[in-house]
Amino acid sequence: MTHAGDAVARLVRDEGTRVLATLVRVTGSVDLAQDAVQDAVVRALETWPRDGVPGNPRGWLLVAARRRAVDVVRREAKRLGKEADAMPAFDPCPDPVSVRDDLLRLVFTCCHPALSLDAQVALALRTLGGLSTAEVARALLVPEATMAKRLTRAKQKIAQARIPYRVPAAEELPSRLSGVASTVYLIFNEGYTGRVTLITEAVRLARLLASLMPDEPTALGLLSLVLLQDARRAARFDSSGLPVLLSAQDRSAWDGSLIKEGVELVGVGLRRTPSVPNPYVVQAAIAACHDLAPSYAETNWDAVISWYDVLVSVQDTPVVHLNRAAAVAERDGPAAALALVDELPDLAEYPWWHASRAELLFRLDFVEAAAEALSQAVATGLPAAHAAHLRNRLNPR
Structure with a gap:
């Protein structure tokens, strides 16, 4: 696909979710809306690269999807010998x-x-x-x-x-x-x-x-x-699209206003947390430890690991243990972390488990084993950019 074709595909994908949300309201059916939007998306991908992107892409997709939904409803009604239900009118240019x-x-x-x-x-x-x-x-x-x-x-x-298509009443919100x-x-x-x-x-x-x-x-x-x-x-990918590890990121490119807002919210969340720690607040505290460190070398790994220990107490999952092991690698070394990672065999189908092993094995100079772990990461679905980054680590030019 050409660069222009990629741009069109991204636009169609981005607008598709918003169109689907509106069409579910119009049709009252997630299934029907999803099929209709998929049909509109296919048509857009066929025609927009050739004819140009319309001035109102979302409106184009909405109209095309609604027409498709109406056709499906009419065809099904005819098959059953019924009269098709009319769909409500809608604005093809909804406001934000x-x-x-x-x-x-x-x-x-x-x-x-x-x-x-x-x-x-x-x-x-x-x-x-x-x-x-x-x-x-x-x-x-x-x-x-x-x-x-x-x-x-x-x-x-x-x-x-x-199930109704609405934002629930205030008393229903906690259960959702x-x-x-x-x-x-x-x-x-x-x-x-x-x-x-x-x-x-x-x-x-x-x-x-x-x-x-x-x-x-x-x-x-x-x-x-x-x-x-x-x-x-802004610092997570380099100019060629490869991911940049946290240790190598340019912290001057980080968004200070988002960090300030996020850290303030951590404080509010901690004050409003009852006796049992909240998993999202704890994870935010871990992120704050990273964002507030002047440099990667100055990260307080004791604090990070302590927060992970709190997280394990309320969310004892293999993925949390895998993330904790990454912090242990920085404080105690790759061998200690690899021992923890290898205790998590139930993540054998998880690409990031294999990717973590590849990184740790490489740091221990077990290059062949690292290459095998990378192959397993790719086979289980590691994103292409991250696979390319690991390949570059294993085979530097």
């Missing part, structure tokens, strides 16, 4: 507030408590994040076939239970918070591998969530966490 509200409604629809937490996160990543089924499966560490079935069941549940926060952060993580538009979307959703629930530590911690990590955006 309407788009924001539609997105927020879609977040809460996907994260309804009638769905299991796994299903909530999977469905929201697929619809809001624009991830493929394979990408969602990789993000949640399950086989693709399992994820396809999970997504199908979730959409059927929404239709059968007539866990799924919404997990979803927003997973969207952010997917963007953090290089899809910048997903980062922007996740930060915007986190801000909306914090404005809805300003006293909730989870909402405050989530917003703090994504801001403190997003503050490093």
